[in-house]
Amino acid sequence: MRKQPRQARSIATVEAIIEAGAHVLSEFGWAGFSTNKVAEAAGVSIGSLYQYFPDKLALVEAIRRRHFDHVLSVIREAATDEKPLRQFARELVRGMIGAHSIHPTLHQVLLDEAPGDRGSRAAHASFQARYLEHYAAAVAQYRKRRKDTETMARVLSSAVEGVIHNAARRNMLDAPELQKQLVELISAYVSGGKAA
Template structure:
């Protein structure tokens, strides 16, 4: 999508109206994502993106006020794909056990990080984030999955403590998955088992103690 009515720096670009231009925008964003993943943010140039997309630089700036806006669009599309990869782990099925719920959560997060791994890494580690809104919205959605797991565990709810527990769980799972991704061990079954065990152990201790 390239409807950029308001822009932080004033430079507004018009939205594509015809079919042709919408296709052009898609081509640009897809090519840009490939270039960004392959070269990293430091070597990500609009000129290379243009030739990779088979368009001229001018066409990029017809729809994006600057390089960063293009990266933001890539991020937005990617985060949507990631959320799609997680969906299914938030079913309100009360019959499944905590262990199964934890397994679904872990599998979801692993799946999310398996969507175009290199692009994911570059977007998270290298591309500076200009507008918090998109990122915040995504993080909130992400956190909700963890809160759901916390809430589904037995024990009396304690809003404040549960909130912190959500952050702890989220940070822990993300941390383990990120580390695994860096070492190319995302698909290791042993790691999956240990991670699920970590989640379950924590949940168990929280209703015991």
């Protein structure tokens, strides 16, 4: 980001630009993504956009980081308050589906189409590390005597991520049966097959 917003109005402008950027990127993919389209969708001048983002790659990085932060907050919130396992699973599924329903194709575009630089690779590596830490902490709550919580966290996060991303690609995120089965999968895996 070229300039950090300080006042409420400039913060709102940056948020509008990032949200419009996510919408444009999700709708048109990387090939159709342009700062002019984003500025128009955000209702700001192209000059205002360039005041904060030097180019479209910087804007994509801001979109990417916001998505990462949203996903991390979902996991963190689901894992708070030593709640029953099934409740954790329901909240995790609901939150992950919500995070991926805002712009269903965004994640795929960010991973498969939008270019990144060393900074984006570092941000993704940092996200992955924190992502697994949150899953490991959640698993540890329910599997207190297990030594392999890190491996379980990797398997669980990959399973949840795979189901969510495939459902997003197929426009099935709102399918109640998919949500129910994902809750069952999480509960059964974390409990070791015991009734959760």
